Amino acid sequence: MITVENLTKTFPGSTGQVRALDGVNLDVAAGTVLGVVGPSGSGKSTLARCVGLLERPDSGSIRVDGTDLVSLDGIALRAARRQIGVVPQGDSLLRQRTAAGNVALPLEAAGVAGPQRRNRVAELLDLVGLTDKAGSYPDQLSGGQRQRIAVARALAASPSVLLADEPTSALDPDTTGSVLAVLDRARAELGVTVLVVTHDMGVVRRICDDAAVLENGRVVEHGKVLDLVSDAASRTAASLLPAVDQNPAAEGSFDRVADVVLIGFAAVGALLPEATSRFGVDLNLLGGGLTRLGETPVARFRVGLKGERADSALEWISEAGGSVRRTLSGPQGVAA
Amino acid sequence: MRSATPWSEVFDQLLLATGETLYMVVVSTVIAVLLGTPVGIWLQLTAPGGLRPRPVLHKVLGFVVDLGRSMPFLVLLVVLTSLTRLLLSSTIGPTAAIVPLSVGAIPFVGRLVQNVLAEVHVSVVEAAVTTGSSTLRIVRSVLLRESAPALVNAVGVTAIALLGYSAMAGVVGGGGLGDLAVRMGYQRFNDRYLWSTVVVLAVIATAIQLVTNRVARGVDRRRTTSV
Numbered sequence: 185m186i187t188v189e190n191l192t193k194t195f196p197g198s199t200g201q202v203r204a205l206d207g208v209n210l211d212v213a214a215g216t217v218l219g220v221v222g223p224s225g226s227g228k229s230t231l232a233r234c235v236g237l238l239e240r241p242d243s244g245s246i247r248v249d250g251t252d253l254v255s256l257d258g259i260a261l262r263a264a265r266r267q268i269g270v271v272p273q274g275d276s277l278l279r280q281r282t283a284a285g286n287v288a289l290p291l292e293a294a295g296v297a298g299p300q301r302r303n304r305v306a307e308l309l310d311l312v313g314l315t316d317k318a319g320s321y322p323d324q325l326s327g328g329q330r331q332r333i334a335v336a337r338a339l340a341a342s343p344s345v346l347l348a349d350e351p352t353s354a355l356d357p358d359t360t361g362s363v364l365a366v367l368d369r370a371r372a373e374l375g376v377t378v379l380v381v382t383h384d385m386g387v388v389r390r391i392c393d394d395a396a397v398l399e400n401g402r403v404v405e406h407g408k409v410l411d412l413v414s415d416a417a418s419r420t421a422a423s424l425l426p427a428v429d430q431n432p433a434a435e436g437s438f439d440r441v442a443d444v445v446l447i448g449f450a451a452v453g454a455l456l457p458e459a460t461s462r463f464g465v466d467l468n469l470l471g472g473g474l475t476r477l478g479e480t481p482v483a484r485f486r487v488g489l490k491g492e493r494a495d496s497a498l499e500w501i502s503e504a505g506g507s508v509r510r511t512l513s514g515p516q517g518v519a520a
Numbered sequence: 521m522r523s524a525t526p527w528s529e530v531f532d533q534l535l536l537a538t539g540e541t542l543y544m545v546v547v548s549t550v551i552a553v554l555l556g557t558p559v560g561i562w563l564q565l566t567a568p569g570g571l572r573p574r575p576v577l578h579k580v581l582g583f584v585v586d587l588g589r590s591m592p593f594l595v596l597l598v599v600l601t602s603l604t605r606l607l608l609s610s611t612i613g614p615t616a617a618i619v620p621l622s623v624g625a626i627p628f629v630g631r632l633v634q635n636v637l638a639e640v641h642v643s644v645v646e647a648a649v650t651t652g653s654s655t656l657r658i659v660r661s662v663l664l665r666e667s668a669p670a671l672v673n674a675v676g677v678t679a680i681a682l683l684g685y686s687a688m689a690g691v692v693g694g695g696g697l698g699d700l701a702v703r704m705g706y707q708r709f710n711d712r713y714l715w716s717t718v719v720v721l722a723v724i725a726t727a728i729q730l731v732t733n734r735v736a737r738g739v740d741r742r743r744t745t746s747v
Binding site: 236262263265266269274280281289294322323334337 | 641643644646647648649650651652653654657661662665666668740741742
């Protein structure tokens with residue numbers, strides 16, 4: 185749906201040119217949610233501004249449905265902007281307009297008038313669950329409500345892509361949930377493709393199908409969230425999965441120690457007990473825990489095994505769909 | 521021993537001068553706002569980070585505006601007599617004074633409007649840009665509408681400044697309250713004229729402030745209380 189190819193952007197800085205984007209490639213399939221994450225200074229904001237057509241990249245392309253939007257100007261650029269709904273960073277509502285008036289803004293620009301406009305505004309207020317706030321002014325709304333109105337406004341002109349730039353950065357955890365729910369609903373009910381730029385891994389955990397990790401203007405990881413976390417060494421896994429504390433003393437008494445990532449109800453519930461009974465090994469959980477990515481339960485455990493068939497048990501877990509990584513600590517290095 | 525001018529005579533003169541002053545202030549405020557607002561919009565659009573950044577044009581325009589503002593009004597009054605003659609084929613009277621008053625206030629209004637528009641937060645403007653709105657629409661529906669209360673206040677500030685400037689209109693036979701105070705009050709040592717004009721000027725300035733405050737509140741849709 186939206187493809188970003190080889191995007192570069194350089195800014196003049198105090199110590200020479202600063203390369204904010206250095207050949208960024210992204211691909212978001214129709215109807216999916218991509219989370220672009222990265223530390224501050226990684227180029228997230230620049231990427232969001234480029235994709236939102238507020239900043240022109242030095243080179244590269246941004247294609248929506250195959251059409252490159254980067255080189256457009258004038259009326260063609262304005263028309264292209266309607267294909268990408270933007271929830272800008274920070275407070276962006278017109279304070280002199282009601283919630284409904286704010287949602288109507290893109291429709292006015294698109295020349296939609298009269299009952300058609302009113303109906304569309306009502307639909308969107310319903311989508312974000314703020315029908316009763318139609319006549320309220322932004323100053324009368326909470327931060328989360330304002331952000332949901334901003335999402336409704338971004339969706340008003342029926343864009344095929346929704347871009348949200350740090351949509352939850354100014355919100356407390358409770359309101360964050362309501363804003364993310366609205367983004368998820370936009371994808372589910374309108375089939376819109378969503379690109380969320382955020383520093384908050386919680387956003388990825390809750391609504392993203394795909395994730396891209398940006399570092400120093402480059403994409404260092406890009407793929408389905410569940411694929412990325414199954415590689416315990418990935419940055420996505422490191423920040424999304426439960427942490428495992430190092431505890432060499434406890435690990436020393438086992439024949440084998442390994443980190444196991446389990447994805448999905450079946451794997452999380454049954455894999456470890458079954459391995460125990462099947463191979464007659466003694467299996468202990470040394471650390472880690474359980475979390476949820478979207479609707480999918482995901483676990484990462486550090487397990488210690490005792491028994492002659494410990495290796496076979498680990499192999500079997502790996503074949504049954506768990507992701508197993510043996511740690512270097514423990515006596516298995518000697519035994520093997 | 522000269523007897524004081526009877527109050528009835530002072531009152532007649534005062535009424536006439538008040539009419540002249542209001543005429544000059546109202547008409548020149550309207551003209552200055554109509555011509556100065558586009559200057560302010562232009563300044564803001566061409567500013568760095570504006571919707572149509574044109575740094576060189578912005579600097580030139582800013583320089584011209586500041587030049588206009590630095591010109592003492594008394595000098596402008598005299599310098600512009602040929603323009604006044606061209607426009608009105610007369611250089612004396614209240615109507616003739618309106619030309620330099622308006623011209624002098626245009627750069628003033630331009631800067632005021634620019635400052636007011638610059639207060640509209642950049643994320644609000646960019647949000648409108650991303651909706652595919654034209655620059656004209658953004659100026660109208662976002663910049664001007666969002667800053668409407670402050671713009672109304674700017675009109676009030678302009679009107680009160682012009683009330684002050686209009687006192688010098690006597691130089692070109694414009695009449696008005698300032699002229700009355702100087703000619704009849706100061707030069708002829710007539711305290712009744714001097715102090716009554718001061719009172720009337722103060723009343724007019726206060727009235728302008730009150731009215732613009734009220735209108736500004738009226739156009740401000742922001743409400744901090746919950747519905």
